[in-house]
Amino acid sequence: MQAPAKINLHLGVGPLRDDGYHDLVSVFHAVDLADDVVIAPAVRSSVTCEPADGVPSGTDNLAGAAAAALRRRRKTGSPVAISITKRIPVAGGMAGGSADAAAALVGCAALWGIETTRGELIDIGAELGSDVPFALTGGTAVGTGRGERLSPVLSRIRLHWVLALSAEGLSTPAVFAELDRLREIGDPPRVGPVETMLAALAGGDAAAVAAALGNDLQAAAISLQPGLRRTLRAGVAAGALAGVVSGSGPTVALLCADAESAAAVAAELAGSGTCRSVRVATGPAPGARVVG
Numbered sequence: 001m002q003a004p005a006k007i008n009l010h011l012g013v014g015p016l017r018d019d020g021y022h023d024l025v026s027v028f029h030a031v032d033l034a035d036d037v038v039i040a041p042a043v044r045s046s047v048t049c050e051p052a053d054g055v056p057s058g059t060d061n062l063a064g065a066a067a068a069a070l071r072r073r074r075k076t077g078s079p080v081a082i083s084i085t086k087r088i089p090v091a092g093g094m095a096g097g098s099a100d101a102a103a104a105l106v107g108c109a110a111l112w113g114i115e116t117t118r119g120e121l122i123d124i125g126a127e128l129g130s131d132v133p134f135a136l137t138g139g140t141a142v143g144t145g146r147g148e149r150l151s152p153v154l155s156r157i158r159l160h161w162v163l164a165l166s167a168e169g170l171s172t173p174a175v176f177a178e179l180d181r182l183r184e185i186g187d188p189p190r191v192g193p194v195e196t197m198l199a200a201l202a203g204g205d206a207a208a209v210a211a212a213l214g215n216d217l218q219a220a221a222i223s224l225q226p227g228l229r230r231t232l233r234a235g236v237a238a239g240a241l242a243g244v245v246s247g248s249g250p251t252v253a254l255l256c257a258d259a260e261s262a263a264a265v266a267a268e269l270a271g272s273g274t275c276r277s278v279r280v281a282t283g284p285a286p287g288a289r290v291v292g
């Protein structure tokens, strides 16, 4: 199974709700940076990850939780060994755990011979995490509610990205809480209307998409990791059209004009000392799917 990472091209965050979540307006965009998830019949259920740093095993792993949730709901399914090859940065704001959960849902349904629909898997996924439904869907989509209510965005443009990975992760709830704190004491920047991004995507112009990139969580992520400001500046100085913190961060996504520009920006950024490592990626990519 292959499970794609996401970038939020636009992320507007509403006030804190009574249930501890925030209403969002997100433009999700799946990219071809993906984890490999192998699911095989086993005597006892297990989840292993390589490299394992910062990733829990068993049902504490979102992929194990997903397999267990499907089994509970359908009252069928035998033990599985889930092996993850991690390429999506952990606690990086790119929904890596959600991607693995989506892959586990699709893979276990196939292995257990469960006739299901994307809608049913999305319902189960939404209970596991706000980003799981999009990891099932892939492509480019608008998410509302907690981010789990999706409608596809029609766009034929291929976007070329350089991803700057940070040495330290950021906890998603901590970043939302930091935004609430910043809003209590001041007026951190807010993204404009989502329609600007949708028009840029429909127009197929990477420069217009770059101009419309925005994320309400960026100020909070920078407040917790001030070095991200330097990474964003270094990416643009290296030739990217624009940069944005992905989701709750700390990964910085830099949009480039084309594949050649992305390769050049990646090379220069790698030597800038402003991030742990860099990756090149393109999108949109499909949602969690069986490969090979």
Ligand SMILES: C[C@](O)(CO)[C@H](O)COP(=O)(O)OP(=O)(O)OC[C@H]1O[C@@H](n2ccc(N)nc2=O)[C@H](O)[C@@H]1O
Pocket: 008, 011, 020, 021, 022, 023, 024, 026, 093, 095, 098, 128, 129, 130, 131, 132, 145, 146, 147, 172, 173, 176, 247, 248
């Ligand atoms: C930042 C994003 O990645 C943007 O796509 C997502 O909103 C986060 O999605 P996720 O990691 O799947 O988040 P969840 O596992 O659903 O929630 C983790 C925590 O993040 C905060 N959270 C998440 C989603 C949301 N709409 N509002 C929130 O305030 C809550 O504190 C929640 O307890």
Ligand SMILES: Nc1ncnc2c1ncn2[C@@H]1O[C@H](COP(=O)(O)OP(=O)(O)OP(=O)(O)O)[C@@H](O)[C@H]1O
Pocket: 054, 055, 056, 060, 061, 062, 063, 084, 089, 090, 091, 092, 093, 094, 095, 096, 097, 098, 100, 101, 131, 169, 170, 172, 247, 248, 249
């Ligand atoms: N399969 C998994 N891969 C990575 N982390 C996992 C997984 N399952 C559970 N976790 C736990 O969830 C935490 C957040 O993981 P993840 O890598 O999905 O963060 P993220 O990409 O910032 O999330 P998001 O962008 O959806 O907010 C990790 O620190 C880890 O403890």
